[in-house]
Amino acid sequence: MDGICDDLEAETDALGDVIEDLSEAQWRLPTPAAGWDSRDTMIHLGMTDWVATAAVADPERFEDIKASAARGETELHSAAGIDFAPMSGAQIWEWLRAERAKMLEAVRPLGNKDRIGWFGPSMGARSFVTARLMETWSHGHDVADTHGRVLPRTQRLRHVAHIGVSTRGWSYANRGREVPSDPVRVELAAPNGDLWTWGPLEAVNVVRGDAYDFCLAVTQRRHHTETTLSLTGPLATEWMDIAQAFAGPATDAASRRAA
Structure with missing residues (x-):
């Protein structure tokens, strides 16, 4: 702890x-x-x-x-x-x-x-x-x-990314949608240059990119199309369209922003 x-x-x-x-x-x-x-x-x-x-x-x-x-x-x-x-x-x-x-x-x-x-x-x-x-x-x-300021990009992003991956099923269930049975692999470049991975290597659907961008997407601070994430396969895109790493009613990146 x-x-x-x-x-x-x-x-x-x-x-x-x-x-x-x-x-x-x-x-x-x-x-x-x-x-x-x-x-x-x-x-x-x-x-x-x-x-x-x-x-x-x-x-x-x-x-x-x-x-x-x-x-x-x-x-x-x-x-x-x-x-x-x-x-x-x-x-x-x-x-x-x-x-x-x-x-x-x-x-x-x-x-x-x-x-x-x-x-x-x-x-x-x-x-x-x-x-x-x-x-x-x-x-x-x-x-x-x-305020036009920047939070540091640190290895602590792994905690955020892990929650983002772990809540894939929640993102569907929270919208009353069936959770797909096929896996999505996630490959992220960490701030120190390491590669963080989740999911089977042979998965057809893959999310690749910078860990910082992935964290922004799953916390709905940016839509995935506003990031450098690369999505392969329909389930990768479907998930990133609805990804929600936090509890509460279903929302998306656009709806949570100020008008």
Whole structure:
């Protein structure tokens, strides 16, 4: 667990470098995520960490929080006892950092496969933290894009790419579509020059390209046609058209962007 927790800390630091000198006016600029500015993005990340800590440390309390979440964002914020309205962007960031530290402190002692209750099925502890890293990276891109800044391309992308590959079936099921039985092979060039691969070598359908581009596509920060990914076979294209590495209603890269 220490390795993935250390990587999440590093990803958080990278996001901090992007936002450390934003003015209050910049904090309120709309991001590519429809309806969200940079403040909203940090509130979302921090609230998820707050809930995650409860899920690990106090499962009974988590069930109450889950009920609040079902009633809406306002109810959830009330459950946390936080009024974000008077807070500056910088103050929200410091609050997020504190919530993330609490969450990491709660999960570090767990085993990789210890189960944590969540909004859908329970998750293994390592997968749970990996999902937090993926979400930090993807939402961090919304903020970086807003302000013309760049997140570093690191080996931590493997975590995001792995979730992207693992959620191929979810991308279909979430749309009420049958999951194809034929495999898709994925071959990605890592930031350090390594080749990351998933799926059988003999697969007819293949996704090839840069790991960074693949991560952008599966988190719907870019449509695959806006990347350098090379797709071979109809199932590779079909998957990339609907790829969704995160939970929630079915969306696509175009619909999640601001008008």
